[in-house]
Amino acid sequence: MVPHLVTALTGPINELEQRILDSMPAIERWFRLEWMEHTPPFYCSVDVRNAGFKLAPIDTNLYPAGWNILTPSMLPLAVQAAMASIEKICPEARNLLIVPDHHQAQNTFYLSNLAQLRRIFHMAGLNVRLGTISPDAKKSVTMELPGGESIVLDPVVRNKGRIGVKDFDPCTILLNNDLRAGAPGILEDLHQQYLLPPLHASWATRRKSTHAKCFEEVSKRFGKLIGVDHWLINPLFDKCAGVDFSTEAGVQELATKIRKKHKEYGIKEKPFVVVKADNSDPRMGILTLRDAKDLENLRQAIATQGLGVQDVLIQEGVLTSERLNDAVAEPVVYMMDRYVVGGFYRVHAERRVDESLNTPGSSFVPLAFAESTHLPQPGVKPGASAPNRFYMYGVIGRLAMLGASYELEATDPEAEHYA
């Protein structure tokens, strides 16, 4: 079950929605049993794309920002989920230190996200402080936020293998920083402090290809459970190590596979692929390849930025068929512990249906809770009920989170000792 969300959506009907709704109790039971075996990655946001003929997660973020976009009516769900999570991980918790992404310390939108996280965990019953690991932070800084709130960022200090801020010794540390530049020593080998999520959930360790493999496994199991081809929810992909883009063979091979699937399902859309840095290097961005000309442009762009040889993930592109007021839109699902607690549409008026919307210029439309007329509607035909559609999005979001859970198990440095 997910929050029932209101939207102007009137997207295409597909068989998947019907299958998912019909299988709801089986799906929920399956998730329950999966979460007994696999620990959820504390919190998570997932970008989902509905192409009409397929529906897939295209980004699984283990350090989600944007909590401020969630509406006040979604907050109690997030708080309750935070309580459930703390109960399981560290019931004796008293003090929580949030470590933000210090590269965004001047961005009031990001700071509002921090204020929202502080609110959620305070309401869940913790004393919360914010500690920056920026090497430039020498003293506490108070930042005013648009709504009249303020945020205090204290410099993190490390002492006897523990981190904290002045006069505040946290038992638990919540990282809201994906550490793309690498894991700093100050966060390593903490002494009897819980670090949530674990350090290997950061981009210092993560690889998009590992996540894709883990999600493929999840999607196969789920496809079997509800009796659908897992391709309907899983983009085809290929990892290419050390690509110098002097050949386009890898891209072509994937495009051929996609064309085959399109033929099988009678899909008219022209296939395309997206290319992403396997370690999520932000300098490379997410590149859409539609034809040989795009590949040439990509080669030039990479050369221009001096990125050199890269490991990349080449993935079947999933276009979005959703729009809000003519602008291209995609839903983003927010989860805490194992629960879907809210979401929003990311909208971008200047992007195409086959391009990434997670770029400057995007805006956000919260998916508010449904009111009385929008309760789940089991009898309604697929595509005609927004709550049913959003239930499906929440399932896809949770599948991607489960994929991340498999991924974190596979990459857990501690686990190797017992392997």
Add this chain to the structure above:
Amino acid sequence: MVPHLVTALTGPINELEQRILDSMPAIERWFRLEWMEHTPPFYCSVDVRNAGFKLAPIDTNLYPAGWNILTPSMLPLAVQAAMASIEKICPEARNLLIVPDHHQAQNTFYLSNLAQLRRIFHMAGLNVRLGTISPDAKKSVTMELPGGESIVLDPVVRNKGRIGVKDFDPCTILLNNDLRAGAPGILEDLHQQYLLPPLHASWATRRKSTHAKCFEEVSKRFGKLIGVDHWLINPLFDKCAGVDFSTEAGVQELATKIRKKHKEYGIKEKPFVVVKADNSDPRMGILTLRDAKDLENLRQAIATQGLGVQDVLIQEGVLTSERLNDAVAEPVVYMMDRYVVGGFYRVHAERRVDESLNTPGSSFVPLAFAESTHLPQPGVKPGASAPNRFYMYGVIGRLAMLGASYELEATDPEAEHYA
């Protein structure tokens, strides 16, 4: 944290609210640790009374009806809490049988409550059926509800030590029937089926005096935690076994104790006591005694109904200082698992501030979730913020539920084997 509720309430300020708000993280941590030691009674509703000078639970219901009064916006919280509870108790659960109070099988308001419970547990991922244990039920009966929904009540059958309905073998049974008339054999010694809550939570076993003792223990511990006299949240009480009401000594002794407390706190209100059947015998009702005349009336009433000698609980009366549109009102807090998931005001235009409102003629005003302007307001002075007031009510509700948890441990017939 509790749902943040909107109301027209502008009740009196008291020190308790300030203490509770200031101690929020400590209180939430204490609850977390208590729930590690003590199992919550699955679901629970608590009637709370705010007398201005004290605030106390006056009824702790372990088979709550009235779920239909909760608004759609509260549903996701209830569903999430139901999911959390099922995960802990019976993660492999597939089929749930709800056993309703068959004495209310013709009451559409009660049937709407069943429809809401069915919805909550269906959305939590279970196949749900309703099975009646009425000895008169011979075949399935479909009941139409005002909103266009319908309810099917199937007769419960017992086979090989398991109960179910035709073609439906549940792993879990949810009782929504307090079994005042005694526990029927059909529910006893079930073979590998979870019965929620356990049978000894019913009035076949419960005694109001045992709950009062357990709540007293909880309130003492809580009073110590936040540094207040536990009398502020705990009504004085006395159990009188085999009362024939030929003497008024017990009542007078309690009234003297209450007067002493009123003097200590400078309270002007005239003390009164309430008398309740210790086993919650509905024929006796809840009787308010203000003076010797009331005692005489009580004696006559009991004689008239032929109730004979009764074990009774004599309890300090807690008046309610809350009103909605001039009608006397009291908040009711709804909980699932360990979470507050909603609530409403019970309103009765024809009752006095010192009388029970849980009688025919009462109406209900849902305490809807607060919107953006009603987020928790830590800096606001006590009494001026509805969300802060309701946070306090949620704490009191949870304290009563914790008392019930102590009570169920003390009366657990299984536990005796290990004592």
